[in-house]
Amino acid sequence: MKTVFTILLSGIAFTLFLSSILFNKNLIYPNKLSLNSDKILKIDTPDQDRFVKVNLVQGEFTEPTEMSVLPNLDILVAQRRGELMLYKNQTKKLVQVAKLDVYSKTSLADVNAEEGLLGLTIDPQYASNQYVYLFYSPTGKSVNRLSRFKMVNDMLSMSSEKIILEFYSQREICCHTGGSLAFGPDRLLYISTGDNSTPFDVPKQQFVNKGYAPLDNRAGLEQYDSRRSAGNTNDLRGKVLRIKVQEDGTYTIPNSNLFPKGTDKTKPEIYVMGNRNPYRISVDKKTGFLYWGEVGPDASNDDELRGPRGYDEVNQARAAGNFGWPYFIGNNYPYKAYDFTNGTNGPAFDAAGAVNNSPNNTGLGIVPAAQPAFIWYPYGDSKEFPQVGSGGRTAMAGPVLYTSANASPYPAYYNGKLIIYEWVRGWVKAVTMAANGDYLSMEPFMANIPLAAPIDMELGSDGKIYILEYGKGWFSKNPDAGIVRIDYLKGNRPPVVSNLQIDKPSGLLPYKMIAKVKATDADGGKLTYIWNLGGGLKKTTTVPEIQHTFTKIGEFPISVQVIDSEKASSKSQVISVFAGNEHPKVDVVLNGNKSFYFPGKEITYKVLVTDKGAVVNKERIYISSAYTEGSDLAGAQLGHQQAAQTMVGKSLMAKSDCSTCHKVSSASIGPAFDKISSKYQQDSKAIDYLASKIIKGSSGVWGEVPMPAHPSMKESEVKQIVEWVLSLSAKGTAAASLPTTGTITPPQNINKDKPVFTLKASYTDLGAKGLKPLTTTNTYNLIGNTISSIDIKEFSGFIRKSNNAFELTKSSSWLKLASIDLTDVKSMNLIPYSNNDYMVELRLDKIDGKLLGNSNGTKSIAIKEFVIDKKFHDVFIVFKANGESKNKLVVSDITVEAK
Known part of the structure; x- marks a missing residue:
């Protein structure tokens, strides 16, 4: 594209x-x-499909933090727990070359340490001096330390350590370490440091932080006051430092740092202050501009007492400066002073020079003027930078690319563009800037490449981008952690595999599986399909389909590798199938209309469950109803939506950022999904409760780490994720929340914000020998009886106004209601239409189809020819002028009335 x-x-x-x-x-x-x-x-x-991901090593790292690509394309990788790893380019092997004794785990329950081996870079003259710089947290001393080491015969010489710089860091708390290292022009070394402050709430207190700027200056709560660190001109925490390292391991101060050497109550090493957690930095090798991603606070909404909601930032420093935290966030949005003893606020901080009157401050009483962020975005959608999307936030800054038509592996189009990326959201963007560095635009970069929590990005001596993937799971060894290289194919491109489908993902023995894959080759090559059928069995086809019969019980991972005529290949996702047990069948039978529900009119339903080869246990049937948001005609997916639960909610979860913080059965920064499932099995309101927490954000239920808000996620999809989570517990659901046969009466007033009525029925079987229980869910959706004009997609002779209402422009015009059930429908009302200059007709399936009813000048059109076949039909509302019309005809909504 x-x-x-x-x-x-x-x-x-x-x-x-x-x-x-x-x-x-x-x-x-x-x-x-x-x-x-x-x-x-x-x-x-x-x-974008010319960018390809080359996996160099995967599944062998435990909490990798930062890497450095050596001149010979070997790669050094720091791991937070202290290991220094070396990937050998020639042998393709990963070896450990050092183990530093680092502080990486607290002694307090439910408090995670982020310290350890944090940062890594190599000397600009590494080829001749083999100097390696590490930023780490040594045991036995509450400091973070910058040291220089020497590599000797592919091992780090521990005896060669030269301690360059260290500063106090408060331990046994969480969070914010920074730790990224980068060299700029003139051998200047930049070191990022976090504010070493706790973003969580003080336990058992009435007035707490709630995810805003930590400004609590009460005695004994120093860790809750970022003015002591990031907002303090006399402290090296919450900064980006800049020094020039000498041959003997000492350093000098550049003349253009923020505070001249000798300035009272300041630290001359500071280049940039006002940082919360500048986790990854880069320096433009030509301009010397510093870039960094700033991981922001957690508040989901602006607050009159406290100040702005949380934003992540990508920042640019063309010169030394103060970038605001904890007084400002984003585009210099100011926080307000806040008294945690009585919950009253003071004035908003002044960007020209915020006052630091904290008793924990050892620096100047007024900090330098605040600089606004370069790019900023909240949990929700960003009005200023819509391309960043929504969800969790962890901004990172990559390199500025410099290309030419002949030398670079990447197109000259990207010359001078800054590459930024997101650890949680997984995207990569190219930022276009003016000649002076001003922001102009951003666009997707290598948009078709999936990444597993990218935590560092570096350029190799070959000009190619190398990415360190942390993997989707915190504080653990992740199978998807690794190093990848990004190639750009100027010639043949690998196939694009977009969809793997299995018609029936389970069955009793013998189980016949039919799998189909959708794959395309942009260069027109002939495709070959190598199918992985699990258990080491592989089969090859020349068509995108395979049939295979399983005769042994088991769960089998199915995938396919697609290879073109030039031997370039791509792999599909993996889908598990179950031989020896079959997903149960769940059917929801409704009497009456299958498209709409009507205020006060009973909905009669019956749930039927069959489980092939087993007796249905009615105690394992779970039925629920809810009113949710949704697009009336376009997005509600009317009628039956039956699918194996493992194929619906799980798929939605995998596409979201949920998998970054949660694992199915192992601990991460968030609780395991199976523990959540067990906790809420007996709660009939669990689906609504958990969905609300995902959308609005939550904290304090499973520990201090908050769950970010997801305001842009659809409520209906969030509930499908929750239902999959709840299906993971082996206990099953104790009882159906609704009976298998019954009636539900909708309220007299339909909530326009939640117009979709959803009836869901699920059944979890007892599994089979060696196989876990299987769940199937059937969802039936009905929309409210008012159809908004915004959901009418096909029309003729009308223009759509700014408020989405239709205004007629021609004497003969029509609106189309696509695929609706007319059972028990007696009339349709056009709102606010009332105009006797026009005849209005309801036509079935075609513009000149069967006449159902008509009206001349009244907004209500009675249906005279009832449709009783219980099928879905298109309905055309046809307008014909009675001579020359003098009045405008406007239609906004259409109400369907029942008998």
């Missing part, structure tokens, strides 16, 4: 612009220039 930037130019202005593009090295080199007869210059972005 290509994005085209079109610039309208004319005359001399065009000539000057074209000259600047071709000859000014400060501008972005376009990948492709084309000029048409209308003097339109088009710049096409490179095809």
